[in-house]
Amino acid sequence: MTALFARRALLAGGWDRNTRVEMQAGSISLIETKTVAKPGDTLVDTVLPALANLHSHSFQRAMAGMTEYRMAGRDSFWTWRDLMYRFTAHLTPEQIEAIAALVFLEMQEAGYASVGEFHYLHHQKNGTPYDNLSEHSDRIMAAASQTGIGLTHLPVLYSYAGVGKRPLEQGQMRFGNDVDRFCRLVEQARGAASALPDDCRVGIAPHSLRATAPDDLAQVLLAQATQSPVHIHIAEQPKEVQEVQAGLGARPVEWLLDNAPVGRDWCLIHATHMTKAETRAMAATGAVAGLCPVTEANLGDGPFNGATYLEEGGAFGVGSDSNVLISLTEELRTLEYSQRLRDLSRNVLVHGEGSVGHALYTAAAQGGAQALGRQAGEIATGRLADLVAIDSTHPTLCALTDAQLLDGLVFAAKDQVVTDLWSAGRHCVQAGRHRARDAILTRYRTAITSLLEEIG
Template sequence: MIFAKRALVKENWLENVRITVENGRISEIKNGQTLRPDDTRVDTLLPALANLHSHSFQRAMAGMTEYHMIGKDSFWTWRNLMYKFTAHLTPEHVEAIAAFVFLEMLEAGYASVGEFHYLHHQPGGAPYDDLGEMSARIAAAAATTGIGLTHLPVLYTYGGAGEVALEFGQLRFGNNVDQFNKLVTRAQLAVSDLPADCHVGVGLHSMRATSPADLASVLDGRSKGPVHIHVSEQPKEVADIQAWLGARPVEWLLENADVSSDWCLIHATHMTEGETTSMAKSGAVAGLCPVTEANLGDGPFNGATYLNAGGAFGIGSDSNVLISLVEELRTLEYSQRLRDIARNVMVVGEGSVGQTLYVGAARGGARALERGAGEIAVGSLADLVAIDSTVPALCSLRSDQLLDGLVFAAKDGVVTDVWSAGRHAVQSGRHVSRDQIISNYRAAMFSVTESI
């Protein structure tokens, strides 16, 4: 039993709430209760968000790509550095890094992750003896940490728009469709050992890294699960796809694929007004990664138009240069303010910006990962986060102001407890296996840096 001083149940604040969790799901919610000796007591209980887009291995690069050299730095120069870094990662490194990343996510208040995984092979591109070796390592990291995993093996066949051959640095990522389908099957086997809330979807790296025929083949052959794809992240990408296929990436996808509520379009940064509205109406979730998008100089999402058209969105930490749930939400809103020279942009009509961002990201992220969570309701997965509203940043706020305070004034340290499908992974602000996971990560990083 969880007893909360207050809880956001759907969109209503209730006081003195007791929540019963059975088999990973919420079976009963009662308010106006009194604390019992065997209750787990928390201050304020919220639905925990899904981190819908992560490349966990990139966390190990944080701080290594911020040195300006002669010429103009861009996403594309960062990408070349990333290729060089990945050449030194072993399966053991990847598992240790992923476990640390998942720990950080849980301590920041995320209960689940969409791991968009494209580091499949050995340096030089030869498959491991077990084609799914790297996917199995991601699954092992999820088992260690207790995070809810939606694993997204990624099809990455070409080095650029127009079926350009892979560069040397991309060979670890590459699969043709037949090999990719075998990889997905192997990933499903690895994830089958995890709790029942964990599952496998399909990742398509981008329009530039696949082809219309390959995309159609993968979609026709998939049995279930979400579909995620990077799209329209950079102006060059948009121009290259338009020159090749005669349409902008989002425009082409909406016209040529059955994009619907089981799709998540990552970034979708550079869209026309028409594309923005059409994407919103498709039911797809916009996978927004504001901290990474700022770090890589991608540009801001067209948030106001998208929300006004009824679009769903969630947030992800992408490159994991910084893992902070509140920082992602506030950076999303601040990017809109800086672009529009306005305040309180990410809300339709009147209302709380913090609540619009938090509740919207909770529901959209759950949909993107097909997770059956996103709100505190009977039957939902028990993906829950408790925060301490007595901290100075929040102590003077009413319940209806609390999410504004969380998003714009607080730090992740306000998180006290996190449950992922009922697994109580974070207690008193710390992951239950924190010390060992961090020790393993440090050892892995010393090994990586020695090899560079």
């Protein structure tokens, strides 16, 4: 048993003072309020439920800053994707592990206790499967073990280059599986996950309606009907919407809701380009909208239809996707600012009246936990001890009341206000620094040096 004592805590019922939280076997076993610290307790200023980073492609972190040079013509998501394919052609298993470990470390130092790794880089450089079909999944799990982050691993079914079962292009060969081989890969990954802590989950991720086909999607959902998380990219770009509508006879979200058992165990990533009717229908399913505002801005995807979605009680969480910037506070503020810029308004993403920061933070905590299949998202007994401590005496926060504190965190602070983080009770960040930072950074620098030498 370990414990923390916080001067202030955001509990399921609201703010409380002088709170002691005991953790046992990864979960919160006892909460005492208006009490005093005991010997051995970790002392913190303010403790919050830690968020889940619900959507990550960890290997893309190594590309950050490499795709911001404008070429002749108009840059778009699709030109970025071509550059990403060329980059992935060189990655080795050792480099994938080293990059993922750095990414997970950075997430924890930013205040994320867990991650949904949407993992589609499966095979050798020529597209041939490894003898160990789950080689790269095993590397992601090794990185999670090194950092202690809570992992929901999401192997991706990626079979086609476009709607109508177009054959994979050269840059996609490392991603490709048919349904049978994909199911074998998932089972191997689940076997490997048994060596990780009990909070580790393995779900599935049909990549998109472009990269799967209706019969394949139905088959894999039937084969993997285990109440595990199901994540899918949907309606990220107008070109994708047009392609799906032309090939399947309906817009992506419309088609998916009509043809798949979308419910609370689903996470629809991006869902950027929806009609109001689609937005309302998606909210009604109980599925989580997986929003990645920094990446969506970086790639020029466009803003989510947040106001309508929240009016209908829709659940959402945030993720760092391409990992061009790993910042919990930046994701939340970019989400709200995208709505303000589009609507020429302020304080958009709160239902009725109240604190926007509080509404964003607490909804993302609950929605992210739901998307990753984690019993977390609030500080309550029986929940996973996914906790983050912040320093409210920091200059950006010290003038704020309890009611204003999450507004200050979301709109004024940087992630440096994070002092401590627990992932299912594992105290991974202490005094703002990950406990394995030096070793992980050393391995990352070695990996990047060798990768850049190969790329030339």
